[in-house]
Amino acid sequence: xxxxxxxxxxxxxxxxxxxxxxxxxxxxxxxxxxxxxxxxxxxxxxxxxxxxxxxxxxxxxxxxxxxxxxxxxxxxxxxxxxxxxxxxxxxxxxxxxxxxxxxxxxxxxxxxxxxx
Amino acid sequence: xxxxxxxxxxxxxxxxxxxxxxxxxxxxxxxxxxxxxxxxxxxxxxxxxxxxxxxxxxxxxxxxxxxxxxxxxxxxxxxxxxxxxxxxxxxxxxxxxxxxxxxxxxxxxxxxxxx
Numbered sequence: 001x002x003x004x005x006x007x008x009x010x011x012x013x014x015x016x017x018x019x020x021x022x023x024x025x026x027x028x029x030x031x032x033x034x035x036x037x038x039x040x041x042x043x044x045x046x047x048x049x050x051x052x053x054x055x056x057x058x059x060x061x062x063x064x065x066x067x068x069x070x071x072x073x074x075x076x077x078x079x080x081x082x083x084x085x086x087x088x089x090x091x092x093x094x095x096x097x098x099x100x101x102x103x104x105x106x107x108x109x110x111x112x113x114x115x116x
Numbered sequence: 117x118x119x120x121x122x123x124x125x126x127x128x129x130x131x132x133x134x135x136x137x138x139x140x141x142x143x144x145x146x147x148x149x150x151x152x153x154x155x156x157x158x159x160x161x162x163x164x165x166x167x168x169x170x171x172x173x174x175x176x177x178x179x180x181x182x183x184x185x186x187x188x189x190x191x192x193x194x195x196x197x198x199x200x201x202x203x204x205x206x207x208x209x210x211x212x213x214x215x216x217x218x219x220x221x222x223x224x225x226x227x228x229x230x231x
Binding site: 044103104108 | 149159160204221224225
């Protein structure tokens with residue numbers, strides 16, 4: 001069975017602080033994909049990144065960076081110099097093949113509030 | 117704007133009723149996915165269609181059904197509604213390959229309230 005755990009239910013920071021959102025996953029499949037999605041107050045889900053299990057390179061996109069560590073089954077997301085517009089719910093998700101074909105498993109989400 | 121459209125945006129109905137939610141995928145996308153987001157269950161995958169055929173099933177109740185039409189739009193039918201069915205229902209679409217690990221583009225959702 002696939003499982004995604006986002007340990008932080010809510011995080012509150014002040015603008016310009018760096019913040020890291022944790023994600024730990026469980027799967028028995030050797031091939032899998034990890035995602036981060038953002039859900040702003042308007043409600044839609046916005047894709048941020050996809051990483052496959054064979055690519056452990058970290059990625060940076062502007063103020064966003066992701067740290068993928070297979071050894072600890074973690075795929076953490078860091079926002080540098082946070083801004084009020086970063087306030088949203090962030091979801092980590094896992095897709096693995098085999099018996100879970102077709103199923104994207106989401107974590108419970110982390111509510112990030114960035115105060116001015 | 118993801119290019120995925122969902123109607124209606126809001127729906128208020130009573131227990132025991134039946135509703136239909138509609139989704140139009142992005143132009144060119146053949147796969148459509150339905151998700152339910154509720155406070156107690158979080159975001160859950162319901163079902164996937166690819167080019168008109170059911171491809172994968174998640175935690176979809178028997179009272180719920182879906183289909184994808186030849187023009188690729190999809191409908192999610194919810195019947196015998198219960199209070200617990202109140203949730204935000206998302207539709208997502210992805211490209212031509214049908215593999216669900218591609219990036220999925222989500223619609224704005226339909227908020228269903230069952231009174």
